Amino acid sequence: MATQHSRAAARLMISPAVILLFLWMAVPLGMTIYFSFLNYNLLIPSAHNFIGLQNYDFFVTDPAFVTALVNTLVLVLGVLVITTVGGVLMALLLDRPMWGQGIVRILVIAPFFVMPTVSALVWKNMFMNPVNGIFAWVFHLLGIQPFDFLAQAPLFSIIMIVSWEWLPFAALILLTALQSLDSEQIEAAEMDGASAFSRFIYITVPHLTRSITVVILIQTIFLLSIFAEIYVTTNGGPGNASTNIPFMIYSQSLLQFDVGGGSAGGIIAVILANIVAIFLMRMIGKNLEA
Template identity: 50%
Template structure:
């Protein structure tokens, strides 16, 4: 702002500034209104339904339900198992994708023959439709008789495993990790390549060893990038659906029923709007617990940007 006062009187500048600010508000309005209508209003309605008697199969049962829906939910063992499955998927997939993502990023940060092509091949799974991922793994890799893994097991004289029947949750986590490791790798690789060279030079001149370099420059810099990976991945892992829908349909039993699948079934198989809405509110609260930690980073990053 200071630069423009040198060219015109301060009062004039302030006036112009004010005139520009007013339409700026209108520029923001459409996006905010759209999000309000499509996200916040439905969220309010979900909250409302969660306190109502509402089942599409029983149209005569209406009115306020008090906390009945919530007490039905909290006494349903499937809800608790869905919560556990959701958390297991998020935490295990986060650990695997970030771990392998970091290892792969360090590997691809080095120069080697055909690195560009190799990296391009390695990131491809991220762009594959999750529905397709489910079908590839379920049929062509995990199938107990005709799958490639079964063939590989027989080749080494082992008994093939029926992955989706005996290790259903592990299988789901493998599929999700296969899709998202490339994302973590790509972001971390970009982070590695944008390391502040001048700072690295400076500490090297100061005679810092590799460990110091890693500890004081690489880690803080990658930390920020890592935060972004964890935030975006959490958003998507909390809502995993396609991989489960196309492979196990939440089974066997309820072994792979996560919260989205639980709500999906409650709505479209049991038509129980009230209880499903209560479960949906549970899913929103869970997501917000993650959000509190992660949004703080985004807000922090915002303030850092003010110093440009």
């Protein structure tokens, strides 16, 4: 009886937080769904009639949509490949004993705590500037014409910037997993004559599989909503060369003042993100069961 009363009291105490969290998510989502069915433009706020699924049809059939979708997928996959492979290599390096190991680890992790807007500005003005940037200076030393990264390879440039931001996160998670590896397995394999490459492929990589899966899941959720780096560096251009789905929604809503079309794009983005999340959750479930 006392247990039932304590459970009821616990539910009563936690219910305000649950209700607040539910409203925090449900109200904006509900308003977005509502506006997505309206012909609502901020330039004509008094006219907002119901038009059904026309906003969704307009957003999906927009010539920029396919480009934005492909750019989103390329951006996510590119960053995941770089951060996963680079994170494993960096974790292996940081796991080796060295002088000043603690300081080195702090310096490696530091980029993850830099705000996306700040890191994008640093890369844009300090590294990728075709006149005064560090890369331009290196090209001049090599006798090569400086390359304007943001104009000639905008999507690749954004992938590099975002990868620099997320590489420390992947390295930190994988380093933690690497330190839990039983050293006796490595020693036994070494005594049996296994090469360093064989030990890495058959012992280290299988041990890191679950951590790699978690890194991919967490990063994917955030990478699908990349916006600040694009806004600060290329503004979606040249043309639509670096426009992804979030930036297209921003352009539709705040540059064209089309609240209905932007809301429809937001719902489409939520659906796509949930499809990706479900796929990744199933992949993680299989890895955990294995």
